[in-house]
Every structure is written in structure tokens, then in C-alpha cells.
Amino acid sequence: MKLFHNIKSTIYEGDNSMNISNIRYIPRLLVLVIDTVLLLVSLLSSSYIISKLSPESVLNLGNLYKGVLIVGVNVFFMIVFRTYAGIIRHSTFVDLLKIFLSNFCAFIVLYAVKIFVFVYYHEILFLPSLLFIYFAITFTVLTLFRICVKEVYHIAKENEINTAKKRILILGIGQEAVALATAVGENAHNPYEIVGFITQRKDSKRAKLLSKKIYSKHQLENHDKDYLKADGVLLDGAKIPKKELSEWVNLFLEKGLLVLKASSVEKYGSNENIRIRNLQIEDLLNRKPIVIKNEAVEERHHHKSVLITGGAGSIGSEIVRQVSCFKPSKVVILDQSESPLYEIELELKETFPDINFEFILGDISNYDRLRTIFEQNEFSMVYHAAAYKHVPLMEENPHEAIRVNIKGTKNLAILSSEYKVNRFVMISTDKAVNPTNVMGASKRTAELFVQALQEKDGNTTKFITTRFGNVLGSNGSVIPHFKKQIEKGGPVTITHPDIVRYFMTIPEACELVLQAGTMGQGGEIYVFDMGEPVKILNLAKRMIKLSGLVPDEDIKIVFTGLRPGEKLYEELLSDGTKTLPTHHEKIMRSKDPSMRFTDINKFVEEIINIAETEGKIEVVRMLKKIVKEFKSNNSEFEILDK
Template sequence: MLIWNLLFLFTPKYGDLSRYQKRIILSCLDFLVSTFSIFLAFTILYNIGHTLELFALFLPLITGYIVFKVVIFQLFGLYRPVLKYTDLSFLSTISKSVLFTSVIGVFLINLFADRFISESVIIIDGLISIVAVTALRLTIRSVIKSLTILESDSTEKQKLVIYGAGSAGYQLSQSLEQNPEYRLLAFVDDNPEMQGRVLQDVPIYSPHYLESLYKEESFQTIIFAIPNLTIPRRKEIVEHLKALPVQFKTIPTFGELLSNQASLSQIRNINITELLGREEITPYQSLLRVNITDKAVLVTGAGGSIGSEICRQIAQLQPKCLVLFELNELALYTIDMELREQNLNVPIYPYLGNITDKGHFESILKLHRIETIYHAAAYKHVPLVEMNPSIGVYNNVAGTLITARSAIDCGVKNFVLISTDKAVRPTNVMGASKRVAELLIQALAAQNNIGTIFAIVRFGNVLNSSGSVIPRFRKQISEGKAITLTHKDVTRYFISIPEAVSLVIQAGAMAKGGEIFLLDMGNPVRIYDLAVKMIELNGLIPEKDIPINIVGLRPGEKLYEELLIDKNNSNNTQHPQIFYGNEPMLSWEMLETNLENLLYEAKEKNSEEVVKLLKILVPEFNHPLKEVLVS
């Protein structure tokens, strides 16, 4: 240890040397090793005295041969790899270089010294050179590693465990080896044949040993190094290990690796969405392309959580053109730039505008001869619409009516309304406004002699959408604040944004006219349990490190969301996760008068009348008038 400390104190740091200086040093060391190698080859064939005589007699020839060997090392690229990170891949380069110089060496002996020196000297020298030059590099790498560790001993290292001792785990351990901030304690693997063995001088344990290992030497992080780990298995592992106060991280999935979105060394926190999601069914490509490929497509609300993902997926399906329609300037700029940077060879046209501006909207439909519309623009945040009922209703209802009528007038072939589970027996203004939007689409679709096929797609909460609980919880945890929850027993259905959008596009392709398609949302999630899992994934203890405060249900908020799919009131489609419901509807004649009155009162900001008319149009709407505010 004393020797290492002296080396550390009096040797210039390896990282401080320039690349040129490192090459010069390594070349000089190769020269010395090559000199030792040829000398040893002579002494093996001849005695030491005769070896010295031959060296004195043929010193210029031997020196030239050694210099030539180092030059060949340079020409063959032996000095290109970064020695600190290299593995045994340089052995091939060394072997080729030595073979080449040995051939030249035999030629030189036959030319100048065939009566004095045997060709066997060159053969023995070649074998010794391969071993010695390889050993030199491995020794230097080991010394650099030891000095790096010594240099970083003053800093506290993060101890971690890799879950998965396969090829991904091995590659990850090699990456971590170069990072002085981490110390790999162990691998764990489900395969009994791997348990008890050693990888990279690190032991491999059973997952059941982790709690004992933590008691022996506490670690901070478990990294999942299994790219094809299924969601159910990941849930099972995290649930089994939740008692450990550690962070859970993961390497990218196979999909991310294959699409070059990430590399194996990019470690990230496990997202709660990866535990809530489910194994997605492969999309039906034929359905995805029906209304998009080689067609002019427009998306309203193109900058929102759902709208932007619709745009991403549409852009991958080779539309004739993609029109982005959005009220928010920053949101429109962001999605426009994102799509353009992908160089997908799809014409993209961004438009700022309000869906209630009929003239502006129709001019865009006519200019681009739009064939398919995905109507995602809406005010969707329950508390905000509850506080601004007139504005919310006018935007959601008038906006849908104007875009739908414009679609009919401009000859648009397909129109898909994005709706919500909150439209089912609504208890808030937002949900009721979306149900009215559904009713007017149903009524328009039932009219004769229209060329537009209308469809409605209804689904629940999407993971990580703007304003949803997950980003809010994540922010509160990162800031060390208490998580605020409205009720301990609140449950919600969740679906990932990409899966929801894929199902929306496929559902729209199956429309005949006026159907309400329902997406299978899986099982409901208790939001309190969700908060607890998010805290545990960050290596913290619920209620101790991060409190959970129950603040009470907000106006219009449900304790339980309605089940979207009632088997007695829904029908199967060709897709196992898409159904269509048998929902009550009103004819346009029955709907028109109340709808006109609703929009008039909303425009006049008469919120009490707006709620009364919503109750007439949607009899199942359960909402106390006293909670209506001003707008």
C-alpha cells in the first residue's frame, strides 16, 4: 500500500498527460519490452556469453529490427485504443504486427547473418513478444485502475447491485468499472445455475439473499440489467424487494436499444409507469394505416399530451401531409420542431388557431384537402373547468360542433373525437361537456347524405399526461415535499399515452359511423398505493421520509371512475382491447334547440344556466348548482 501511495504522490496523473505523451511513453516501453524479448530469445538458444558477442557484432541490425517492430505496432493501429478502457481485443493487433515483423526478421537474418544467427531466434522472439507486449498493456491498465481507485478513495462511492448476470449485466459492470463514483457489490440472478459463481470478480447471488446482503453492507441502488424484462415480472421483483430502502434503476429496453434511442450504459430510474402498464398487444398495421397512409391528416390540440403523441405516430405512417392545429404557441412550436428533427420526409404544416374559429379552421381544411381529422383539442382539467364552466363548455362543445360541421362541409372523410371516461355518468362539468360533445357527434353521424364517417373513442387517465398525478407526485418527491392526495381510497384506470393513441387510431379505422369505441383500460389502480410505490422506488420510506397528506375530494371529483366496458352493454371488435358501446343518443332535431341554448348561455358566461342545460342534455349528470362559480 505504501508503494501505491508513493506512486500516487510522485507520478503525474495519467489523465493529465496528452494523447501524444501517452503514445510516446507506450512506444518507449514497447521498445524496452522488445529488447528484452529478443535478448531472451538469444539466451534460450545460446549461452549468455555468446549472446553478448552476437549483440555486439550485430547491434545495428538488432536495434533496427526492434525499432522496425515498434513502427509496425504504430502502423497496425496498436496505439489507437484508449488503454484505460481497452480489453483483450488488442491481442489480435499484436499478433498480426509480430507475425509481420517476424517475417521481415527472418528475411534480414538470411540476408545479413545466416551463418551466425538461427531463424529460430525470430520465432522464439515472436512468441515472447506477443506475451510480453500483451502483459505490458494489462499491467498498465491495472496500474491506472489502481491509481484511479486510490485517487477516488476520498469520495464516498455509491454501492450498487446489478439484477441480471447475463450479457447486459456484464457490459454494464464493465461500464461501471470505469466510473469511480460507483462500487459494484454483487450481481443477483434468477437462474440457479448462475448463483454462487463469479463475474468480473463480483459474486452472483440469489435474489432471496439481497436482504441479508443489505444488512452486511448497505447499498443504495439496484439496477435491472435485463432488457427483455416483462412488466409483470418487474412488478413482482419490485414488490418482493420493496422492504429495502434502495433506489431502483434500469437499463433501456430492447425496443429502445434496437431503435438507437439509448445505449446499455444509459441507466435511468425505473418509472412508475413501467409498473402500472401492461404488456401491449402488437398494433394491427392494417388498421393503423387505413385513415393515415397517403392521406392528408389534421390533428387539433396537436401540442397536448394526447395530440402530440397522435402526431408522432401519424408521422411514422407516411401520410400525404400532417397539419398541426394548436392554440398554444409554445406547445405548437415544440411538437413541430420535434417532428422536423426526425427527418421523416413528411410535409408538416403548423397552424395557430382556436377550434371555435370556423372560418380559419375551414380555410385550412380546404387548403390542404384534409381527409382525416383527430379532434383532441379540449379543456380537460376537472378543477379548472369546474371553476370556469362557461368557458370550458363553450370550448369543448362549440369547438367539437364547429370542427365536425366544418369536416362535413369540406368533404373530410373521417373524423375521430377523443373523449374520456369522465363522460360516463358525469359528476363534473368537464365530463358533462364531453358527453354533450359525444351526443352531437352521434346525432350528426345519424344524418342522411353526409360523406364524413364519425367515430368517438373514450378512454381513461393516461400515464404522464400534463396535469396527471404521476408528474405531480414525482415533483413533490424530488423536492422532498409531502405528497398531497384527495382521498385514501381514490382509484383510477390508467393507460400509457403511446398505447392509448395506437388504440385510438385503430378504433377510428373500424368506424362505420357514430360508434363510441371503448378501450380496455385493465385493472383500476388505488392512487394511495401508487404514491407509496413511487416513494419506495426512490429509496425512501413512505410517511417517514415523505409524508402523504389527505386533503379531501375536489369539487366534481369521483372516488371511483366508472367502468368503461360493461359486458352487457358493449360489443367486441376485431381488436381484443377495443370494444364499442351501445350508448343512448338523441336525434339532431331533439338535440339542436337545447344545444343552441347551451352555447348561447356559455357565451354569455351564465354559468348557472349552463349547468341547468347540461342536466337537461345529460340527465345522468349529477352536479350541485351551488358549486358553480363565475365564468
């Protein structure tokens, strides 16, 4: 009925133009009726051929009941094999196989009936040649019917007038590329039109795929995008190695082509659900993830009570998600930010309804509040992700860096040791290495305190530190900042043309945290193989191009100068520091110099008192006394280094 409803709506309510590609499918009963009519046509055609070959044999058709018998048996097996059940425009080899099997079974039955009648009644019901010709014509006609409907549908869809559609190429000519092109092409509502394929191979110049031209990489390198008559390229990034993907994207951007990424057809299982979006810079910076055997990590968390500070932040919340997968007995999430804590509460209760969560709004510098939390829970693991990390803000507010990054860490570490927590994992930063700012120096002080507490008499807790570089998509990181600037039309602001940074993904960083918590024996500082550093200027230009815009034309790039405390190059290891390998090739153990607990504890108590009573110059002066390698850069505190 939907077919007739569409036709009626078009005639009486529409614009008198019937869009065939918008008709969902022909009703199944109508397909069976059409197939039956085609059987009758095939029978009449067979009879005509036989009559021409042997005029006397036409009498063998005899009465009408013989024709009804042939068609009836054929229809019966068509119903048995449900040859009418598939959507015709999506007909496949399986549908043709069903037609063949239904015809073959009908032939066998009719031939058996013919022999039975001849043996018992000595009558020739119909000639064998008639059955052979009939079933050959029937199979051909039914197959052609489906092919014609399929082609008419595609032609009608391709001829739809839609000037807004972007003309795109598919990267690759393999099975995945064909599936992707088919999925995009069969969705009449998407704003893209497939005009061809592009491949590394050079032997496909004259070949076509899905009736579309195949271009080689060599052709693109030697021509502009007008030669390809395309606006962009669609790819499935998950199927392409990162190095090869980067090379392709560089070429596409150089030629001014929009680069699009599609979701996996297998993932969604439906052409209607395939999603296409602009390729993001994260897709290119994503490195090969760490592969961790989760047995040890699972054992460390399964049916255990876990505390995660800063649990509403970008790193902390991902640690919560990963830990929750191991079915802990309880997860306590502590954060001082009200709205993000509420948001993560809603998410986790929906995603992990069987996990016992407790969401605590609190400040890690409040020792009495923390003691109550430790008294009420028997924590096996503490993940300390709470910290102030914004370099310019901490340069302006060093008192807060001391209060949260140093005092807060001391509170948590002391209580973890007192309440016999099995493992304490602190998340530090590469800015703690040869620090040039207050934030980095405060984190280095926290590292020294945690390391020293490991050796304190009576301590049984294993204190472990991990150092990270910049994390893609984390709060305050450069990529979300650039995205907002590009969306607003620019300018994109960069502090210095030569500034470089290391990058890693949030899941990658958190896997390192979990692994460190499992493999550490106490007192270690783990650093991660961050790969090659990325020049921020190149990063910004690439992001602008991926948005389909031209750097310095559509979006201006402005250099604002280094911010207070900022340096051009981040380091993961201190000068002269040695590293030791671990059982994972991407994770190393840093051999940083340490302090005795009595010394660092005295320093920490002193700087906390100064932060409560003195001005920021005195606070930073004391911080430089603790972290002797702390040399301020582009900051008012440079006078203290002289």
C-alpha cells in the same frame, strides 16, 4: 504530449498527487517505443536461454546486424498490424490477436531469410530454436505489458478517494449486466461505485464477476441492505419484463435500496455518455405497447392534409408527431393556448423540417374562424383533441364546458361533414361513462352528437370516437403533480385513500387514435383494454420510495377529500353496455345507446343558448336532461338529482 502535459501540470500546478485514472491515454508513438524496447529485452533473454542450453550456439547471434534484422522485421509487422494503435487500458482479444499475427508474420519472414542465406551463402544466420523462443517470449511480454497497464489503471481508479460515490449493485449477471457494469466502472467521473451483482440464481454464491461478489435474491430477502454493503441497485429496465421488474423494485424498496435506471450502452455507443437516473414511476406503469401494422395508418396519412385540434396539448402534440412520420402533405395544428403552440412550432420545425405545418391560434367555439380554415384546406383527416378536461374547474364553470366541449365539437363535426372530410376522430374520456361531473357529461353529449351525425342524410364523413383513461405525464395528470409535491418536500395530497385509476402512456393512447381512425367505418366508440386499475395511495407511496425517501416520515401523505364531481372508480363502459371485438385484442367497440340526429341537435342548440343566457344551475339541469345517467357526486348540483 498530453501525458507529459498532465504530469507537468500535476508537478507544477496541482496538489502534488498524480491521478493515473485521469490520464486519457499513452501517446501511440510512446507505445511503439515501449514495445520495441520489450522486443530487445525479449531478444537478449532468448539469446541468454540459448547460450545456456547450447553454449556454442551463442556465436550464431554474431554481429549486431542480426539482432537489428530480427527486431526490425518484428517492428515492421507491428506497424502493419497497428498493434500500438489501441488504448491499452481498453485492450481486448482483438489487440492480442494483432500482436500474435504480427509476431507470426515476422517469424515466417525471418525463417525464410534464414533458409535463403543458408542455401545461397551456406551460412547459419540464426538457429530455429532462437526464433521460437524469441517469439514466445515476445508475445508473452507484450501481452503482459497490456494486462499490467490495464490492471494498474483499474486499481488506481478504484483506490481514488471519493466518499461521495454511491455504492451500487448491478441487477443481473448476463452479458448486458457485465457491459453495464464495465461502462459505469470505466467512467471515473460518475458518482457511483460498482460493489457487486444480484441475481435470481442461487448457484452463484461463491462466484465472482469482474472481481465483484454475486448476491442472490434469496440473500437479499433474508437480510437488510447493510449485508450487501450497498446504497442502491442499477438496472437496465428495457431488458427486464415488466412483471419481473415490478417484483424486483418492490423488494429493493422494501429493503430501503435506491433504484436507478441506466440508458442502454448500445444506444449511446460510448461509456462517457451513459446516463443514470432514478427509476421513475412511469417505468413501472408502462405496459406492453400496442403493436400496430402501420401500412394502413401510413396509407391514410401519406400525402394527405390533416387537422389536429388541441395540437399543443399532451395528447394532441403526440398525435402530430406520429402523423408527421407518415409524410402528410400538410398538418394544420389548431390550439387556443399561445405559449404551448409556439413551443410545439419550434420543436416540429426542427424535428420535421420537410413537413408543411400551419400553426393556428384559435378557439373551436368560433364557427366563422373554423369555416375559413376548412375553406382554405381540403382535409382528409380531422383529429379532435381540443377539450376542457379538468373536473373541478368545469364543475365551477359549466358554461365553458358547454362552449368548448359541446359547441366546439359540434362546429368541427358539422364542418367536417359539409367539406367531405374522409374521417373525423374525436378523443373522449372514461369520465363520459356514467358521468358524475359536468366535464364527463359534456363529453358524453359530444359523443352522442358525433354518433348521430354519422346517420344524417347526405353525410359521407366517418365519425369515430375513442375513450381513454388517465394518460401518464399528460397536462394536469396526477404523476407530475405528485413529483412537484415530492420535490418541494411534501406533503403529497390524495383526495381519498381508496381512489383508483387506470393509466396508459401518451404514445400508447395516440397509437390507439391513429388505429381507430384507420379501422373505424363510422359511428363507433372504441374503448381500450386498460389493464388493472392502480390505487393512487400505493402509487404515491411508490413514487416517494423511488425518490429515496420514506412515506409519512420524510414526505407526509395527506387526504383532502373527494373533489366536486370526482368518483372513486372510473368506468370505460356504461351499465349494460356490450362490447364487440376488433382485429386487435386490446381494442374493443362499445355498443352505447345513441340518439337520432334531430333530437340531439335540438338538445345541443338548446343547451348552447342556455349557456349564453342562464346561470350554471340551469345549464347543468339541461345537461342532465340530455345525459340521463349523469348523477352528480360531491357537488352542489346533487340537488338536481333529487
